[in-house]
Amino acid sequence: MTDKKIRVLIAKPGLDGHDRGAKVIARALRDAGMEVVYTGIRQTPEMIVEAALQEDVDVVGLSILSGAHMALFPRIMDLMRQHGLDDVLVVAGGIIPDEDVPALQAMGVKGVFGPGTSTDTIVRFIREHLS
């Protein structure tokens, strides 16, 4: 008998101090039966990848508002690869301009969700990609 649960890390890289959106997502994922490791604001790429490794998560969800994503994501994806976390699903949410989406996807960020995205959509996306 196994009771496998989907484990998700929700992290907020960058310097801005608002995590309302990240908390809404964290609660929605919990309500969908997932175990959500929430690490709080101002996470460095190193902190995020260290937590993803120790917590053995299936998904890393990055919430970003500051516009620093094009600087932070390459570093995060690099570190993930270095630590052998290639099989972890990475998704991003927040304020990310459309023109940056292809570049993020090319880096390996599988899902990019704008501010209006319903939490149901995100839950479904995660479930589909992990099955």
Added chain:
Amino acid sequence: MTDHLVEGVLAGDRRAIARTISLIEDNGAEAQATLAALHPHTGRAHIVGVTGPPGSGKSSLVNALALYFRRGATGERGEGGSPKTVGIIAVDPTSPFSGGAILGDRIRMRDLAGDPGIFIRSMASRGSLGGLAWATADAVKVLDAAGFELIFIETVGAGQAEVDIARTAHTTVVVEVPGLGDDVQAIKAGILEIADIFAVNKADHEGADHAVMALRMMLDLDLGGTATVLHHGRLMEVVRTVTGGEEPPSQGPLPPARPSAWRPPIFKTIATRHEGVVDLATAILAHRAYLEQSGQLVQRERERAAAELETIIQQESLRRVLACAQGEKLAALIDRIVRREIDPYTASQHLLGG
């Protein structure tokens, strides 16, 4: 797969440690074999339980304690003895409605990021309470086998699950806050049985001294009235010896362990400012020394091993009996119990008899 993981854990490989803990949490088939292979390498760590109500500052305290054990009070490496490697298992409740959980303890443990001598794992309480205690104990074994010298287990509250987890720990720190401790009645029953050390955290808030007094009174009531002391739920004879007193020379080959009393000390702490943490850390080490000198460490290892074996036998024999009884036969027996044609005792004899 299993061999690979075992090797990784023993080498301190973080991915292997993380994977093995997941295996245990998910109750995977390989978990047993992995734990079996790790068992000879366990038993070296000192295990500290930290329990108390939500929001009392458990995570903040674990953060401050871990930082102290890594770096000393001034942040200088090596101060106050050699730094210890620290493993942390932080348990948060699973939502009974969705089965999901938000595990937020890492928020308070930012100071520990980037230190290769620290490993933090968040766990959700998931299913049954008894199951949680064993999953936690098994996760601790993984960190123990990986060579972490000090292991903290953070759990909420003081229910049965916490009592069970306290049995896993060598030293249990109970965290209270001003206000809660005002009223002796408000201090949860059962807390005295598991507490080796009290921390009255948030001592920057009003009423900390009052809380300390209330706790002290409870301890006096508990310890003063009788010649016995409750320690980890077990009544033990109190042998009053002078400090550093020698045990009388034993006659028989197997002298019973006769621990002198450990009186749980009470400390005021302000976890967010790292105040009171040195005293708390010192008390944890003192309690370890007490357990070793009193012979209790050995005695409790035996008790724990016995309880563990018993649980495993229960689970395994239940599994075997149910696997043997075909579904129909079982359903028929249950129907007969409901119809009062047979009683459950006799029915179980049928099943156990084959």
